[in-house]
Amino acid sequence: MNVGVLTGGGDCPGLNAVIRAVVRRISIAGGHCVGIIEGWRGLVRNLTTPLSVEVTDDIVGLGGTILGSSRTNPYKNPETDLIALRKNFGALELDALVVIGGDDTLGVAVRLYNDFQMPVVGIPKTIDNDLALADFSFGFDTAINVVTEAVDRLRTTAESHRRIMVVETMGRNAGWIACFAGMAVGADYILVPEVPIDLPHLVGVLTRRRAAGKKCGLVIVAEGAKFPDQEPLALDLPPNPFGNLRLGGIAGVIAEAIKEQTGIETRSVVLGYLQRGGSPTALDRVLATRLGLAASRLVLQHRFGTVVTYQGGRIIDSALTASAVATQSLDLSYYDEAAAFFY
Numbered sequence: 307m308n309v310g311v312l313t314g315g316g317d318c319p320g321l322n323a324v325i326r327a328v329v330r331r332i333s334i335a336g337g338h339c340v341g342i343i344e345g346w347r348g349l350v351r352n353l354t355t356p357l358s359v360e361v362t363d364d365i366v367g368l369g370g371t372i373l374g375s376s377r378t379n380p381y382k383n384p385e386t387d388l389i390a391l392r393k394n395f396g397a398l399e400l401d402a403l404v405v406i407g408g409d410d411t412l413g414v415a416v417r418l419y420n421d422f423q424m425p426v427v428g429i430p431k432t433i434d435n436d437l438a439l440a441d442f443s444f445g446f447d448t449a450i451n452v453v454t455e456a457v458d459r460l461r462t463t464a465e466s467h468r469r470i471m472v473v474e475t476m477g478r479n480a481g482w483i484a485c486f487a488g489m490a491v492g493a494d495y496i497l498v499p500e501v502p503i504d505l506p507h508l509v510g511v512l513t514r515r516r517a518a519g520k521k522c523g524l525v526i527v528a529e530g531a532k533f534p535d536q537e538p539l540a541l542d543l544p545p546n547p548f549g550n551l552r553l554g555g556i557a558g559v560i561a562e563a564i565k566e567q568t569g570i571e572t573r574s575v576v577l578g579y580l581q582r583g584g585s586p587t588a589l590d591r592v593l594a595t596r597l598g599l600a601a602s603r604l605v606l607q608h609r610f611g612t613v614v615t616y617q618g619g620r621i622i623d624s625a626l627t628a629s630a631v632a633t634q635s636l637d638l639s640y641y642d643e644a645a646a647f648f649y
Contacts, residue, residue, distance in 0.1 A: 307337035309605055310395075310403040311357060313371040314378070314411030316346030317446035318431045320354065320594035321406060322369040326362045327598025328404050328605075333359050333502040335606050340398060345407070346414055347378035350387045352394040369584045379547040381417060392422060402605045408432040408561055410550070412613065412631040419611045419626060427601045428613035430624045432595075433581055434496045434641035436480035437623060440615040444480065444594040449581040453487035453526075456577055461491070461524060468571040470512060470523035470564055474557030476503065476581050477540070478550075479530040481636040488526035490633055496644050497560070497568065499530035499538065500636050508560075509567045511648055516570060523570070529553040554578075596621050 309332050313321050327414045329339045338631060343353035355373070365372055380387040395403070405431045418424040429439045433449035453475055477483045481498025490495035495508050512523045530538045530553050539559065540551040554576065561574035583588040586594065593616060599619045601612040613626040624630055 307332065307401045307606070308340060308399055309337055309602075310342050310349075310398065310400045311373065312342040312345060312348065312403060312405050312407075313373045313375050314405070314407040314414075315375060315431075316433070317370045317582055318410065318433055319369050319448035319582070319584065320444035320590040321431060322362075322365040323586065323591045323594035324367045324406055324429055324431070325357065325420050326373065326530070327595045329357045329362045330359055330603065331599055331602035336553050337606075340400065342403075343419050344374040345376040345378055345411060346380050346391065347376040348373075349391045349394050350378060350380055351390070352397070352431065354398065354474050366595070369586065371520065371560070375499055377546045379410070380414060382547050392532050395424065402427065404429065404601050406431055408434075409437065409567060409631045409633055410546075412626070413628065416626055416628055416631060417568070425608075425610040426626065427610060428631070429597050429601050430595045430613065430615060433483065434477045434480055435482040436478065436523050436633045436635070437615070438632040439613065439617070441617050442648070443616070444590045444597065445559045446587070447589045448584070448587045449476070449483055450487045451587055452488065453483060453577060454490045456580065457487065457491040457493070457524060457526070460555045461522065462573060463520035464524065467571065467605040468521055470525065470561070470568075470570050472525045472527060472557045472561040472564065472572065472574045474527050474529055474554065474574065474576045476578070477528040477530060478553060478637070479632065481531070481641065483530045484526050484528035484531075485640050485644055490642075491524060491526070492647070493526045494522045495648055497525065497527040497531040497556075498636055498641060499528055499532060500638060501641060502534040502598055503560070505529055505533075505563055506611045507648070512564060512570070513588065516568070525560065525564070527557050529556060531556050539624060
């Protein structure tokens with residue numbers, strides 16, 4: 307059996323652990339794996355590399371993806387890219403394709419399976435933890451640990467200068483990273499896309515804490531956080547090939563408002579791609595490995611058009627559909643617990 311392995315979309319700690327697990331199980335079963343370079347772009351342009359146990363055995367702790375990635379959308383130019391993709395899939399004589407990606411990358415896999423019965427098995431990944439079928443996604447734990455470490459470091463300089471720090475995290479339209487990291491660092495306030503920004507309440511909390519003698523302030527804000535009846539701020543960049551805007555800039559707006567209304571020196575910090583980089587945590591390595599093993603088992607069983615996810619403490623499989631790769635918002639029970647400290 308010849309199995310292609312593809313990683314698409316934003317890179318994510320744990321991707322290499324998935325690749326390693328897939329290659330190991332397929333190889334034990336007597337099959338062979340081919341790496342598709344740079345996501346769907348690799349199938350469009352026929353960019354591949356052989357994957358063996360020897361090549362992948364020591365990559366479990368590496369960040370990023372040894373296969374590279376891209377946000378290529380073959381359905382954007384179906385007359386050329388989609389035709390080339392299908393032609394190259396046939397030329398490579400692949401019996402199956404393991405697709406590791408977020409909602410955009412897996413969305414293409416859904417369409418290829420529905421339109422052409424391409425033998426695909428999906429593995430969701432995202433540091434944003436915003437996929438509907440997964441309780442938690444690999445990469446998320448690493449991201450919140452990166453944010454926690456960064457904010458712990460920022461706290462010392464904030465205390466030294468008696469400043470307020472507003473730290474912007476990733477997450478697109480979901481507040482998982484901001485909420486979990488904010489709770490972990492004991493932030494004075496957390497702003498997430500699911501709850502409209504209440505600037506007077508935020509300013510009131512920071513003012514009362516400064517009056518009580520606190521030497522610094524920490525505010526964690528998700529990039530998609532927004533004021534009531536407004537859209538999230540977007541950077542002045544074109545949408546990606548899937549039509550998604552690149553969000554960002556809200557930390558600067560919040561910092562300026564705090565400074566104006568409190569008179570306290572306030573700075574904003576955008577952590578950006580730091581949250582994607584570096585080695586995955588032990589938790590993410592284990593979760594990614596389990597998902598890779600589960601997906602390769604489905605491949606060997608010829609159970610295509612499926613996706614594996616982590617739910618209720620178990621790895622389960624379900625049909626690969628548009629609803630399966632839909633995004634999920636932050637579970638507000640977590641935010642309610644965090645908000646117990648916003649006084």
